[in-house]
Amino acid sequence: MTKRIAILGFLLESNAFAPLTTREDYERRCLIGGEDILDELAKPNPRLPLEANAFCQQMEKLRPDAWVPVPILIGDAEPGGPVEHGFFQWFVSEVERRLKEAGPVDGVYIISHGAMRAERENDPDGLLYGRVRDIVGPDVPILATLDLHTNISREMSDRADVLIAYLTNPHVDQRERAGEAARAMDEMFKGMKPQTAFVKVPIAAPSVVLLSAEGPYADIINAGQAAQEASGGKILNVSVAAGFIYSDSPKCGMTVVVTARDDLEAARALAGDLAERLWADHERYQKALTPLADAVGMAVANGKDAARSAQILADVADNPGGGGTGSTIYLLKGLVEAGADGVVMGIVIDGGVADDAHAAGEGATFTARFNRSPKTAFEEAFEVEAEVLKLTDGSFVGRRGILRGRALTVGPAALLRVGGIRVAVGTFRKQCADPAMLEMFGVDIAEVRTVVVKSRGHFRAGFDEYFPPEQVIEVDCPGLTSPVFSNFEWGDLCRPVFPLDQDTTWKLPPW
Helix, strand or coil: CCEEEEEEEEECCECCCCCCECHHHHHHHEEEECHHHHHHHCCCCCCCCHHHHHHHHHHHHHCCCCEEEEEEEEEECCCECCECHHHHHHHHHHHHHHHHHCCCCCEEEEEECCCCCECCECCHHHHHHHHHHHHHCCCCCEEEEECCCCCCCHHHHHHCCEEEECCCCCCCCHHHHHHHHHHHHHHHHCCCCEEEEEEEECECCCHHHCCCCCCHHHHHHHHHHHHHHHCCCCEEEEEEECCCHHHCCCCCCEEEEEEEECCHHHHHHHHHHHHHHHHHCHHHCCCCCEEHHHHHHHHHHHHHCCCCCCEEEECHHHCHHHCCCCCCCHHHHHHHHHCCEEEEEEEEECHHHHHHHHHHCCCCEEEEEECCCCCCCCCCCEEEEEEEEEEECCEEEECCHHHECCEEECCCEEEEEECEEEEEEECCCCCCCCCHHHHCCCCCHHHCCEEEECCCCCHHHHHCCCCCHHHEEEEECCCCCCCCHHHCCCCCCCCCCECCCCCCCCCCCCC
16 A cells, blocks of 8 residues: 655754844755655755655665655754744744645654754744644654754654654764664554653763764763664664753753664663663763864964874864854964964855955955954954955865765855965855865865864764874864853753753653
8 A cells, every 4th residue: 555655854953042043044055845845856966954865765665666755845954043933933834734735644754953942932843743743643653863963852752653863973874864764664554563762861961072983972872772783673763862952942961762663661671771871971971172272283383394194173162063153263363373374274154255255356365354243242353364266156065974965055155365374265154064165165185284174073074084083173262062061151951961060960760
């Protein structure tokens, strides 16, 4: 029997301290509905989240002539502030309208980030899941894939049948998790009844300690996967969500979600065990960053001594991938004042500077005036003479890591020379996570002595062909995504939570 599966998505990693996210932000990246979703999927480099194509491809393998995609609406925006109220209301209402008009469906696949906030709603993901459930009824499978940094709520867990979070950070397994969701849905069509156990643990860890290659988070991820493998098929999925503290939400914190095949007690036993292991390791979720002056000194030394290993400096506090503006100039100013050489920096987001560079033309010199219209307290003004080396429209296709195969743009862009520093400037926010974002300006990264990226961690999966972990430096600067939590005034955050509250205690609650 042919199964009709609704496909929809509403994605945003919300930083409560950043400017509101608007409809325009979604339209710039991805706001596509109905049959246009299928048209986009047919393109070699679609703008849609990677999960959309991967889910459909897996369903085609599982049910080549026995399923039909029912495209609803997919919205995806660059991480930013809470969703503007009017647009949020429109989006949810539009999903409801389209889903009702589509008629009965046999399953629903939702692509979420899971750390969204709306202007007047702390749990928009849970609200959306609830609205979908109310329309399709209690017996239709609803499965959702989530970012590793999702803040999972009880409502999300209760209203969906299966939640599947990424396992990798940097995120490179979106396709695999979407494929897993398709297989789980197919099992449900054949009679499998998922049983889910949900445990919240009061750890809101700095993002710089949440890598999945090594460290405490890697250890708990690996423990969960090993337990799933050893379960003899009882366990369908293990997701240990890292959370995203900058959402400043009551549902922040790390979450263990275990889904078993037909066996609630098996899910609870494993979820409880993993949650207790997670808390036993909570003191490891802390890390010191490299002071700005020390990082600048390293870059200066790299330019003077070719025998030193090249390095990549991460401006983790101004990561557009976490809601940062991408426009702070603490590192740029420090490098210029220190006379650093052999440096490439990208991408500084400043549409005014990019426009001025395009007006001046390649080969011209002009005064680059950064942060003429600041939106946050971190955007200091900075003026410096710059030469225009290269102009582009900012369009690129990601070739590695989280952006691989996706058509994206940073808008009108320019490569400038400021002393011994080449600075890539763009118009639209995007973290510099892929070498293609510098290569589109003609930069040969292998010849650069120091690369500076505005990114928290996804650059590691893009630039690892040039910079192994020992050549990666995370710099302590001010910004909207600073891992130094004492820099923020928290409002709705669940408290107490470690490491912000060092005296936090926790025990596994009874089921």
